[in-house]
Amino acid sequence: MDLSLRLWLIALCTLLFFSTTTIAADMSVSAINDRTKPVGNVHLEGTAPVVVVTTTPARTGQAVYDQYCASCHNSGLMGAPKKGNADDWAARVSQGDAVLAKHAIEGFNAMPAKGTCMDCSDDEIIAAINYMIKPN
Structure with missing residues (x-):
């Protein structure tokens, strides 16, 4: 192989x-701040931590x-x-609201717990x- 081609x-x-190593290391101030930002908080004994509570409005029976x-x-x-079919619901409603709610929440026979809505x-x-047992 020719010497000039080798060079x-x-x-x-x-x-x-060298071009790939400089591309990989972004040294801008914002990039450094992003890489070194805190990942948690430290609370000293005797101080109460700040608790952020987020609430979402309850879904309606129809939405669920x-x-x-x-x-x-x-x-x-x-x-x-x-x-909405009163005949289908009659035997279940006659057991009482507590039993009906328990079966829906915990699951019963083929009914999965919470009807698969685990975040409900x-x-x-x-x-x-209540939405389902109302007549159509």
């Missing part, structure tokens, strides 16, 4: 090596039903009582039950 290849490899319950309770899949509150599940 050009060595120079090209050196250039590529539409998203989680309709797939089974519209068609009566696997014996699920149909929405108990009140939202009860609202969905």
Whole structure:
């Protein structure tokens, strides 16, 4: 191989090596601040930590039903009582609200716990039950 070609290849490899290392290391002030920002907080004994509480408004019974319950309770899949059908709900309602809520929250037979809405509150599940047992 020709000496000048070798020198050009060595120079090209050196250039590529140093250009990639400078691209990889962003040394701007904002980049350094992002890399070195705190990942947590320290609270000294005797001081109360700041607690941030976020609340989301409760979903309506219809919203929970539409998203989680309709797939089974519209068609009566696997014996699920149909929405608004008094005959389907009569035996369940006669057991009382507490039993109905317990079965919906904990699951019963083919009914999964909370109808698969694991982030629903108990009140939202009860609202969905009340929405389903209302006559159409």
